Amino acid sequence: MKNTITFFLLLFLPVLAFSATLKVGKGEQFTSIKLAVAAAKSGDTILVYKGLYKEGTIDLEKSLTLIGIDRPIIDGNLEGEIITLRADHIVLKGFKLINSGRDEIRSVAAIHIYSSADSVIDNNILENNHFGIYVQRGIRCLISNNKITTNRGTSEENIGDGIHLLGSREIWVKNNYITGHKDGIYLEKNVKCYVYHNLSRANLRYGLHFMFSNDSVYTSNVFDNNGAGVAVMYAMNVSMYNNKFINNWGDSVFGLLLKEISYSKIKGNVFQSNTTGIFADGATKIDFYNNQFEDNGWAIKINSNCMENRVMRNDFINNTFDISTNGSTVMNDFRLNYWDKYEGYDLNKDKIGDIPFHPLSLYSVLVEQNPSVMLLFRSFLVDMLDRTEKILPSLTPESFVDDQPLMKPVNYKTDS
Amino acid sequence: MKLFRNSIIAASMITLVACAEKGPQEISVGKDQCDNCKMTISEPKYATQLLTEKGRLYKFDDISCLQDYEISNAETTVNAKTYVADFPTGDFFETNTATLIKGGEIKSPMGGNTQAFKDKSTAEKAAASLGATLVTK
Numbered sequence: 044m045k046n047t048i049t050f051f052l053l054l055f056l057p058v059l060a061f062s063a064t065l066k067v068g069k070g071e072q073f074t075s076i077k078l079a080v081a082a083a084k085s086g087d088t089i090l091v092y093k094g095l096y097k098e099g100t101i102d103l104e105k106s107l108t109l110i111g112i113d114r115p116i117i118d119g120n121l122e123g124e125i126i127t128l129r130a131d132h133i134v135l136k137g138f139k140l141i142n143s144g145r146d147e148i149r150s151v152a153a154i155h156i157y158s159s160a161d162s163v164i165d166n167n168i169l170e171n172n173h174f175g176i177y178v179q180r181g182i183r184c185l186i187s188n189n190k191i192t193t194n195r196g197t198s199e200e201n202i203g204d205g206i207h208l209l210g211s212r213e214i215w216v217k218n219n220y221i222t223g224h225k226d227g228i229y230l231e232k233n234v235k236c237y238v239y240h241n242l243s244r245a246n247l248r249y250g251l252h253f254m255f256s257n258d259s260v261y262t263s264n265v266f267d268n269n270g271a272g273v274a275v276m277y278a279m280n281v282s283m284y285n286n287k288f289i290n291n292w293g294d295s296v297f298g299l300l301l302k303e304i305s306y307s308k309i310k311g312n313v314f315q316s317n318t319t320g321i322f323a324d325g326a327t328k329i330d331f332y333n334n335q336f337e338d339n340g341w342a343i344k345i346n347s348n349c350m351e352n353r354v355m356r357n358d359f360i361n362n363t364f365d366i367s368t369n370g371s372t373v374m375n376d377f378r379l380n381y382w383d384k385y386e387g388y389d390l391n392k393d394k395i396g397d398i399p400f401h402p403l404s405l406y407s408v409l410v411e412q413n414p415s416v417m418l419l420f421r422s423f424l425v426d427m428l429d430r431t432e433k434i435l436p437s438l439t440p441e442s443f444v445d446d447q448p449l450m451k452p453v454n455y456k457t458d459s
Numbered sequence: 460m461k462l463f464r465n466s467i468i469a470a471s472m473i474t475l476v477a478c479a480e481k482g483p484q485e486i487s488v489g490k491d492q493c494d495n496c497k498m499t500i501s502e503p504k505y506a507t508q509l510l511t512e513k514g515r516l517y518k519f520d521d522i523s524c525l526q527d528y529e530i531s532n533a534e535t536t537v538n539a540k541t542y543v544a545d546f547p548t549g550d551f552f553e554t555n556t557a558t559l560i561k562g563g564e565i566k567s568p569m570g571g572n573t574q575a576f577k578d579k580s581t582a583e584k585a586a587a588s589l590g591a592t593l594v595t596k
Contacts, residue, residue, distance in 0.1 A: 148564060148589065199489045199501035225501065247489065248501055255570075270489060274498060295492050295499070302497055324497060 061086070068092025068115075076101055076109075076117070083107055085130075091115045091138070104129045111137030114168070119143040119153065125172075127155045133162040145173035145195075150203060152177035159184060171195055174203030175224060181211040186219065193223040199247045199270070204229040208236060208256075216241060223247075227269065230256040239263055249274050250288075253281060261286065266298075272317065274300040275307070285311040292318055298339070301326040308332070314339060320362070323349045332356055333453060341367050341407075350374040358452045359383060359402070366402040366443070367411050373442045377402065381449040389450045400448040403439045405432035483508045483542040483551035484516060495524035496569055504549050505567040505574070508542040511535055522559075523571030543575035546585070550577075558582035563590030 065079045065087060066072050073079040077098050079089045085105040093113035100123045103109075107130075116139045119125040123144045126135065140153040152174035154164055160182040168190045169175045175191035178184060186206060196202030205221035207229045208214050216238045221227040227243030229252045230236055238261035243250035250266030253259070253275040262284040266272045272288040274297075275281055281304065288298035298317035299309075303325040310332045314320035320339040323329075324346045331354045336342035342362040345352070347370025354377045359365045365382060379395070380402075387396035406425050409416045419425050432439060486503040493500055494517040500506050507525040509517045519525045522543065529536045542551040543559075557575040560582050565572045573594065576582035586593055 148566070150566070199499075200503070248499060270499065276496060276498070294490065300497060322497070 062088065064088045064090060066090045066092065068094055080105075080107065100124050101126045102129060103127065103133050106130050106132035108134040109136070109138070110134070111139075111167075114139050116141060119172070121145075124151055124155050125153045127157055128159045128162055129157045131160040131162065133159060135162075135164045136166050139168040139170070140172065141170045143172035143174070145201070145203070150174050150177055150207065152203065152207070155179070156181045156184065163187075164189065169193075172203075174207055175205040175221070176207070177203075178206075178208045178211050178214060181208070181214055183213045184211070185215045185217070187215070187217040189219045191219060191221045191224065196223055196225065196247050199225055202247065204252075205243070205246065207231070208233050211236070213237075215239070220244075221246065226250075226252040227266070228252070230254065230259065232256065234258050237261075241265075242267070244268055246270065252276075253278050256281070260284070265289070266291075271296045271300065272298040274302070275304050276300070276302040278304050279306050281307045283307070283309045283312060287313045287315070288317060288320070289313070289315045290317070292316070294318075297322040300324075301329070304329070309334060313337070314342065319344050321345075323352070325349065327351055329353075330355070334358075336360065336362055336365070338362065340364065344368070344411075345375065346370070347372045347374075352376070353378075355379050356449075356453050357381070360452065364404065364407040364410075367407040368403060368440075368443070369411050371440045373440050377443075377445040379447050379449055380445055381452045382445065385448045385450075387448065394450050396448040396450055400445045401433065401436065401439060401443060402445060403443045404429050405438055408439055481510060481514055483510070484518075486518060491518050493518065493520040493524050493569075495519055495528040496521075498568065500568075502568055504544050504546055505571070506544055507554075508551060509536060510540045510542070512538045521567045521569035521571040522573045522575070523567075523569050526571075545577040546574040547576070547581060552577060559594040560586040560589070560591040561594050562592050565589055565591055 065083055067076050067079045075098055088108040091111050093115050095116045097118045097120055117125055119142045121142050121144050125140045125143050143153045144151050153169045153172040154176045156178045158180040162184045164186045166188045171193050191205045202225045204226040205224040209231045212234045214236045219241045221243045222245050224246050225248050227246040227250045231254045233256040236259040240263045242265045244267045246269045248270045250269040251273040255277045257279045260282040265287045268290040272291045291298050296318045298314045298320045301323040305327045308330045312334045315337045317339045319341045320336050322344045325348050327350045329352045334357045337360045339362045341364045342359050344367045347368055352375040356379050358381045360383045382400050385400045387398040405428050486500050486506050489499055491500045500520040505521055507519045507522050541554040543554050543557050544551055558579045559573050559575050561573045
């Protein structure tokens with residue numbers, strides 16, 4: 044025990060002895076952050092006191108700790124990037140970064156990680172930037188507690204993403220608030236990323252966008268009122284737990300878009316008030332467990348190219364259509380879900396309905412094939428057709444069935 | 460008489476439909492969906508379009524989506540015309556007259572990373588400044 048203590052003392056003493064603290068501010072040692080950065084050695088700490096700093100792009104090429112005290116403001120003056128990270132072990136805390144530049148082709152961000160391992164970007168406010176935080180070749184970085192907002196985006200064309208991860212691994216994105224950007228959080232070609240407890244609201248395209256990013260997890264996030272909720276595309280092994288997908292309204296808008304994705308789990312999520320809760324195209328081997336679908340236009344649209352998915356123990360409450368599909372092949376397993384449209388009975392009291400439930404209504408099949416049939420929605424004719432179809436199925440695939448529908452909703456708890 | 464009138468109406472309808480303009484359409488940004496990847500099209504300068512022999516128009520957000528679609532729907536896209544956007548102006552024109560540059564710093568929605576130019580010299584200039592290479596056909 045004593046040996047380990049002395050070992051650690053010996054290990055850290057040199058660091059404690061030689062790392063300096065540099066101060067930036069009015070009447071302090073340095074008046075500009077750039078000068079302090081130039082004078083600092085790797086491992087030093089720079090304290091930046093309250094004030095407005097306009098210095099162009101600050102390149103961090105050493106392992107520094109930058110701490111803002113009383114939230115100093117760094118203004119990018121609408122030209123270029125504000126802070127770039129090009130070394131490992133950089134800590135950036137407590138700043139307010141405003142007005143980054145923009146470029147049509149290059150991605151200009153307020154904080155741009157070009158290549159960095161073990162860096163921390165914590166507790167910053169980013170306002171009115173093109174991209175907020177752009178991580179390129181980052182390893183084991185933490186992005187937490189940042190507030191990223193912008194009013195510059197008038198259309199999806201001329202604004203960047205809030206947090207953009209590209210070609211990185213093991214990045215943690217935690218407790219951030221993002222609004223006004225193109226995509227709230229965009230993961231492109233990453234592996235093993237963890238997105239936890241963020242609030243992504245009113246972004247122009249997607250709340251969260253996954254592309255070619257395998258082995259990742261996103262849990263306990265809220266995606267509210269974005270152009271569309273979340274898109275998970277061309278990925279494998281993505282876990283989606285306990286998120287909320289709410290208020291994504293519009294033509295061809297989804298709560299969650301799954302495209303060419305496999306071996307994933309969607310569990311404990313809430314899909315509420317979306318045009319389409321989940322749209323699945325080319326999704327295979329996905330488990331949909333314990334989700335709640337409430338007040339959506341379509342709860343799930345699952346194309347017939349989706350295979351070997353399991354939809355179990357979900358609640359379908361007050362949706363216009365529970366399920367829709369575009370073909371007649373059924374290669375998915377629907378079981379033990381609660382459907383509020385179920386009109387069966389339970390004589391043996393095992394809490395499972397005695398007659399199977401066909402979640403695919405004739406009308407939803409007709410609408411899928413010919414959208415203008417929507418005109419007849421809630422008309423007597425359609426009700427008649429649906430009733431007839433229930434008794435004598437003709438158009439809807441016979442095998443699209445929940446053999447064990449639950450009588451009561453799954454006892455559902457959300458932790459937000 | 461009634462049959463005659465109806466047939467005239469029907470005939471004029473058919474001609475109207477047949478005369479509808481065949482060609483690329485404006486992309487409505489943030490509304491139109493890519494027919495291959497289902498994403499909303501957000502960068503019209505990278506968008507592409509495909510007009511089938513029968514006159515159906517498909518829109519894509521990236522040249523790689525167009526190519527994917529052509530490969531996976533080979534029978535319906537045979538003899539189809541494809542259109543790309545001229546990068547400086549955003550106007551659509553036929554792909555076979557375009558100069559394409561690829562790679563470098565170009566970043567397009569679905570990773571095709573290709574820009575199209577009407578004018579070859581503009582394309583060469585852009586390629587030089589972005590570190591991209593000209594795609595040779």
